[in-house]
Every structure is written in C-alpha cells, then in structure tokens.
Amino acid sequence: MEQVEGIASGANKYSEQLIDLVWAWGPKVVTAILTLVVGLWIIGIIVRTFGKAMQKREVDASLAPFLKSLVGALLKVMLFISVIGMVGIEATSFVAVLGAAGLAVGLALQGTLQNFAGGVIILLLKPFKVGDWIDTGSYSGSVYQIQIFNTILKSPDNKTIIIPNGGLANSSLTNYSTEPRRRVDFTFGVGYGDSTDKTKATLMELIEADERILKDPAPFVAVSALADSSVNFVVRVWVQAADYWGVHFDMNENVYNKFNEAGLNIPFPQMDVHLHNKN
Helix, strand or coil: CHHHHHHHHHHHHHHHHHHHHHHHHHHHHHHHHHHHHHHHHHHHHHHHHHHHHHHHCCCCCCCHHHHHHHHHHHHHHHHHHHHHHHHCCCCHHHHHHHHHHHHHHHHHCHHHHHHHHHHHHHHHHCCCCCCCEEECCCCEEEEEEECCCEEEEECCCCCEEEEEHHHHHCCCCEECCCCCEEEEEEEEEECCCCCHHHHHHHHHHHHHHCCCECCCCCCEEEEEEECCCCEEEEEEEEEEHHHHHHHHHHHHHHHHHHHHHHCCCCCCCCCCCCCCCCC
16 A cells, blocks of 8 residues: 555656646747747748749849748748747857857858859849940950859850959949940041041041941041141041941941042051161
C-alpha cells in the first residue's frame, strides 16, 4: 500500500508540474503560433503587392523575382526573430551570430556585392537599356546585355566588353541613344582669299540637298576661327539619331568634292625643304 501511495504521490507531483508548465508556456506558444500564421499571411500580401508595383514600373524581368524573394526572406527572418522572442527564447545571441555571419560574408564578397548593388541600381533606374550606345570614358559600344553583376557591350569591330556594374553605376557615362535627335558638328577650312559668302552658299546648298538634315532646328553656318593657314567654318545640323553617322560621313565627302568644283581651296600642311650645296 505504501508503494502504491508513493506512485500516486509522484504522479500527482508530475501532473502539477505539467499543469504549471502548460499555464506558464501555453499562452506564449499559442500567441507565437498565431503570430507566425498571421505574419506569414501578411508577408504574402506584402510580397504580392510589391511584385505588382514592380510590374507597373516595368522593372526588368530578371530582377523582379529576385527582389520579391529577397523582400520575402528579410520579412520572414524578422518574423522568426519576433516569434522566438515571444516564446521566451533569448534572441540576442541569435541576432549577434547572424550579424557576425553577415559581416563575414559581406567582407569576403565585398566586390561581388558592390557589383550586385550596381546591377540592381542600373536595372531599377535604367540610365541605359539594351541597344543603347554608351561611352564610359574608358570603353564605348552598344549595350548587348545587362546582367546582375556585369554589363556587356559590343564594340564597332565586334569585340565583347564586360564591365562590372559596381564601377559603372558609380561613374559618369554618356548615353548617345537617349534622345531621338542629335546635332552633327563639322569644321571646314578654306584658304585665305576665298570668298566667305561663296563658301557659306556652297555649304548651305549641300545641307539643303540632304533630306536627312532637319529644317527645325535650322542649320547653322558661320566663320568660327581665322586659323594659321585657313579660314574655318563651323557647320551644325540636326538629324535623327539613326542618321547621325550617315550624314557625318556623307557631308565630309560631299564638301570635299563640291569645294573642288566651286574652286574653293582646302588648305593642308605643307613643308618646304631647301637643299644647300656646300661645294
């Protein structure tokens, strides 16, 4: 009988401890579970809303899924830290370990992360797009592909140029394809003694004969400098961006031929060599 009474007493003791644990931890666990479920539901709504916002802003198709996943992962980590804190688990050490790990990874991948951040900025702000002609100061070419870490250019002689996005996003560049129209600038020289009126009339004749040159803004022709061996005329005309190089090359050739026909002299450097016979 004493043994049975001992077992019953032990069972009552453990039952009381279990009840105390349930009363102590039960509300916390239930609250944490409810918070987790509701939090995941809210995170899903936020991520979907964020995705729709990126779709409206026409964010690059290769970047949008990654950004959605990144936002979802960050929100879930924050939710997880909050939930374990509700249960009573000390989250400080967990956050410290997570921060130290993030710092170590960040230092190890500093260059890579910089290129990644640059790629995100380029794809979001779109300073250029595929097909644009850009000049970075060191390289120039047509944008062939924009990746997360690199931008690939194609040079006029079909070389492939790979530029890390980190430096590209933080440096100056010139985009020649942004505007639909471009101005073509020329400088032509004639010899001293040639008529300036005739030179202007000849240049205007060539401009009016080229249908690719726009009438508005009006072409501009004027004497720009009295150089050492020539009178220089500046010519500025506006064209559609696609016609830039065609007008540039054709105008140079047409001016050379027309000046010869009109009797206008195009100066060029000359050197006189005098030989002295000492005998």
